[in-house]
Amino acid sequence: MNLLPLTGWLNAAPRGVIAYAADSSVSKSDLESRVAFWMRALPAEEGQRWAVYHKDSVEFLSIIFALWQLGCTACVPGDNRPATCERLRQRVQGFVGDFPVNLVSNDDLSELGIDAGFDAVPEWRVLNADFPALEIYTSGSTGEPKAIGKTFAQLDSELAALEVLWPGEHDAVVISTATHQHFYGLMFRLLWPLVRGQHFETEQWQYTEDVYSRALRYSAFTLVSTPSHLGRINTSVAWAEVADRCISVLSSAAPLQRKDSLSVARLLKAPVREIYGSSETGAIAWRVQSDCSDGGWQAIPGVMLSQTDDSLLIVAAKQLAEPFFEMSDRINFIADGRFHLLERVDRVVKVEGKRVSLTEVEQVVQQSPLIEIAKALVITRKRTEIALVAELTEAGRQELAQLGKRKLLLQLRQPLQDFFELVLLPRRWRFVDQMPYNPQGKLPMDSLQAMFEQEEVKWPELVSQTVEGQVAELVSRMPADLIYFDGHFAGNPILPGIAQIHWAEYYGRQLLSLKGRFDRLEVVKFQQVIFPESVISLTLNYNPESDKLSFRYHSDKGVHSSGRICFR
């Protein structure tokens, strides 16, 4: 099927439904009416750039179509934070949509007496293919965000390539957890559906439960998502009820872990297609992982891939502004032109699919009068996150002494929110007197990393606890990374008896009124072993008269161990 050209979409697209809002549908003429409204409302002139931020995909689309009709470039920032707006102010004529005050917004328009009533639809103009339709922004390695222009020809060429790769499935409604303010979402949940006449939802959903209930509305759907959501899908939702309607799942922004890919494919009974690309290049490669392999990435039709001497990926494609683009990712070609992604070579990193320059994080943190010098790094604990090692100034040291670390962190975090999305804020901070430079004068990454290594896990993970009189009942999970499982026994870990007695005494002291010193054990029996990840109840009963604490570890398998600890 031929795609509609973006340049003449308003003339070429057939009448009828194009999208679904929460409880209604949106037709092409609804969209046209909004485009006409925005054309009348915006004091824009040919050749200008305008910043656009709007949560609703159809409203967003109306604004960018209106700007295009007025001969303007739509500038699409990834967020609407104060620092982003300040930076954009240099580049754009005005702001439209959900931006902070002082900028043109919906409310200002109503104050100006421009109502949102029906607007007569004008004659739509057809734009030139080389018109600079969009400007998007991404983190550059210098710490300065860089602007990337996209002409209609570039957009159309990327969309055409996607259509060659995955031509069918036009009946599936696009449901998404990704924002159209990022290029991936803009292309996959908005522009591609638009030019192929596929219906899309106007809202971005945060929870997988939302995705489920939206899916119930349609006879067929496609999910456009990211690893952040697909890696945290709630498996207890009745996915089986909608799995038959799921045509495909798309994931981009970062590689999806294989276990997550397989789990989603199983739950939704649909292929999980991952897309690799960047704001600069658009989509350039894809893969579908399987039980036995991650498959390797392969080029999207029309994209030619090669590599530099030091393994950096080189892209050539019609959708690029220049003939070639050198990525900052190292790769390793395997068979049939497929490749594996290796590490990035610059200090731009991805956290939860969002790209950020560590240099920029450091620069912004160092603006605080409390910070002398800051080093940012990416660490992986329960999640992948930004961490920060900093030397404080004299003023910073005083604040730390007076306020304590927690209050100081709140104070340091506050101004960072103007610059970065929340998931990109440093989650862990270490204050040092001096950065750990080695004798060669270098700052070794592993000594910074070592400051964030997880402490040893010595306690069960509490699920619930109740105390009544001298009886305490604790339900807890046995984390697999408990130090007591280590080497006890190799390949067949079980919880040692001594740890069970130690915990019983510890929680007895915490929750009940026992005070005495440990004397001896009585009638201790270990009946059944305790495995990693099992959920175990511990019942503690203290008898103050005899000064004895009875303990019993039990679960649905029966009693694991029991006994008495005597105090004196």
Added chain:
Amino acid sequence: MSNLQLEIKQMIIETLDLEDISPDEIIDDEPLFVDGLGLDSIDALEIGLALQKRYGIKLKADSEDTREHFSSINALATLIESQRAS
């Protein structure tokens, strides 16, 4: 501090791998997100999963509703209690 509130705070600290904060420093009626504890959208997903795992809580498929339940420790406690009762 009631048992349930304490339990939720311990769950949040463990699940989200928070540091430099102890349960008694989390205020029962303070916002969990952005201001207050400063949690982000990924934390919200993790809390949703933890609620499901530990208390069998099913989030209603309505983001507005969910946002309300996630607004503070007290709101979470109310959510857990209401689902226990029903």
